[in-house]
Amino acid sequence: MVTPVPGVVNPTKAKAQTLTEATIEFRDVEYRITITDSHSILSGISLKIHPGETIALLGRSGSGKTTMLKLINRLRDCSAGNLLVENQPVRDWNLIRLRRRIGYIIQEVGLFPHFTIEQNVCLVPGLENWPAAKIKARFSEVMQLVGLHAAEYAGKFPRELSGGQRQRIGVARALAADPAILLMDEPFGALDPVTRAELQREFLALARKVSKTTVLVTHDLREALQLGTRVILLDAGQIVADASPSDFLKLDQKVAREFIAASELVPGATQ
Amino acid sequence: MNVWQFFASHRVEILAATREHLILVLISMIIAVAIGVPLGLALVTHPRLRAGALAVASIFQTIPSLALFGFLIPLPFLGGIGTRTAIVALVLYALLPILRNTYVGLTGVDPAILEAAEAMGMTEDQILFRVRLPLASSFILAGIRTATVITIGVATIAAAIGAGGLGTFIFRGVAMVSDAVILAGAIPAALLALLADFLLGLLERRLRVA
Numbered sequence: 509m510v511t512p513v514p515g516v517v518n519p520t521k522a523k524a525q526t527l528t529e530a531t532i533e534f535r536d537v538e539y540r541i542t543i544t545d546s547h548s549i550l551s552g553i554s555l556k557i558h559p560g561e562t563i564a565l566l567g568r569s570g571s572g573k574t575t576m577l578k579l580i581n582r583l584r585d586c587s588a589g590n591l592l593v594e595n596q597p598v599r600d601w602n603l604i605r606l607r608r609r610i611g612y613i614i615q616e617v618g619l620f621p622h623f624t625i626e627q628n629v630c631l632v633p634g635l636e637n638w639p640a641a642k643i644k645a646r647f648s649e650v651m652q653l654v655g656l657h658a659a660e661y662a663g664k665f666p667r668e669l670s671g672g673q674r675q676r677i678g679v680a681r682a683l684a685a686d687p688a689i690l691l692m693d694e695p696f697g698a699l700d701p702v703t704r705a706e707l708q709r710e711f712l713a714l715a716r717k718v719s720k721t722t723v724l725v726t727h728d729l730r731e732a733l734q735l736g737t738r739v740i741l742l743d744a745g746q747i748v749a750d751a752s753p754s755d756f757l758k759l760d761q762k763v764a765r766e767f768i769a770a771s772e773l774v775p776g777a778t779q
Numbered sequence: 780m781n782v783w784q785f786f787a788s789h790r791v792e793i794l795a796a797t798r799e800h801l802i803l804v805l806i807s808m809i810i811a812v813a814i815g816v817p818l819g820l821a822l823v824t825h826p827r828l829r830a831g832a833l834a835v836a837s838i839f840q841t842i843p844s845l846a847l848f849g850f851l852i853p854l855p856f857l858g859g860i861g862t863r864t865a866i867v868a869l870v871l872y873a874l875l876p877i878l879r880n881t882y883v884g885l886t887g888v889d890p891a892i893l894e895a896a897e898a899m900g901m902t903e904d905q906i907l908f909r910v911r912l913p914l915a916s917s918f919i920l921a922g923i924r925t926a927t928v929i930t931i932g933v934a935t936i937a938a939a940i941g942a943g944g945l946g947t948f949i950f951r952g953v954a955m956v957s958d959a960v961i962l963a964g965a966i967p968a969a970l971l972a973l974l975a976d977f978l979l980g981l982l983e984r985r986l987r988v989a
Contacts, residue, residue: 581898583894583897583898603900604900604902605900606900607897607898607899607900608899608900610898612895612898612899614891614894614895614898616891617891617895618891618892618894618895618896619892619895620892620895620896620910620914621892621914621988622913622914622988631899631901632899632900635899635900635901635905681899691898
């Protein structure tokens with residue numbers, strides 16, 4: 509038995525339906541590498557992410573932001589507390605089902621070098637046993653979403669593509685099975701500034717079109733403010749700020765000020 | 780009598796021995812691959828077996844080949860004089876390079892790719908067969924290539940326990956103190972090894988994923 513995949517037969521109706529459920533909620537979550545470890549990577553994390561929000565998880569290296577992301581699709585498991593996806597504790601989810609409902613995009617892209625672009629993008633629909641014709645149609649659809657010509661790229665291998673093109677394929681692959689939730693781990697980090705700006709603009713346009721619940725990890729304040737509908741600042745494994753992009757610049761919190769000063773977004777903030 | 784005269788006058792015999800040698804190597808390699816590759820796959824999902832299996836395979840490789848043939852003769856079922864014993868010994872020799880390369884190839888896949896596979900909801904078996912195995916294939920073939928070259932060499936010793944092959948000429952030549960007879964066995968064996976190395980090298984390059 510294959511569970512029908514939402515957003516394929518009737519995209520608009522199914523999307524509205526999944527969107528209402530696509531919540532992520534952290535309840536006093538803690539993460540340690542081993543249970544006996546006295547040092548925790550994350551502690552006291554409580555956060556409710558609403559459907560359609562784009563959360564920018566901002567923090568320095570080692571602040572725990574990537575770990576927080578990986579707890580959501582259970583690449584890591586919470587040591588304590590509760591984490592709910594679509595109002596259901598992640599521990600109660602069938603692991604495979606949970607992951608196939610969540611699109612995941614990482615900096616190194618992680619495209620399979622032995623698969624063609626089409627095989628890469630259509631992996632999850634294939635695993636979910638979609639009919640071939642539907643997969644084919646979906647491939648053209650998502651390639652169009654990321655601004656690439658489907659027929660031109662279908663048979664190519666990842667090594668034949670530029671960094672920016674590979675990153676777009678990574679996005680297309682994450683969108684292929686029309687997940688309600690997208691996790692992005694510094695997706696634009698490895699790109700040159702021009703390509704990065706271009707992809708960030710496209711992501712904004714795309715986010716408006718597909719409206720997913722998105723969690724985006726970044727260490728770049730500009731990116732967080734530009735792409736996020738809400739900015740969460742992490743420091744040493746704890747949430748130290750939670751603000752809208754417009755409010756973020758007014759925060760008095762120490763780490764937030766450091767970020768603002770370092771990014772030189774507000775003139776005179778550097779002292 | 781010089782080498783070329785001996786080759787010319789015994790070409791039918793040499794050809795038959797080469798064929799025998801090739802069959803011995805081929806059967807041994809098929810069995811070794813049939814054991815080594817699945818065992819290597821199993822080690823990825825059962826890491827506890829790893830140290831033990833690799834150690835056992837390494838031990839066989841450290842036993843001098845002539846001694847290994849000798850040890851096998853008195854064993855029931857596997858042993859005795861002749862081809863079957865020789866194949867058992869050759870398989871034991873070929874196993875380590877195949878097993879080790881299979882395991883190292885499968886576990887050496889880029890962690891970012893494995894994490895992406897996991898995050899997309901591939902099951903452990905799907906990751907093993909659809910990601911790890913294809914990405915490790917050239918590495919596994921490199922192990923098979925090494926094992927084949929070793930086996931072609933070691934198979935010459937199989938003649939000592941009556942398994943035939945090109946070793947027959949070498950042992951006869953040693954007994955007769957005749958370089959020509961030794962070379963009648965050694966040259967075809969060397970050529971076989973070079974040829975196998977070349978052909979498997981071509982295949983290995985085709986399987987490599989950039």
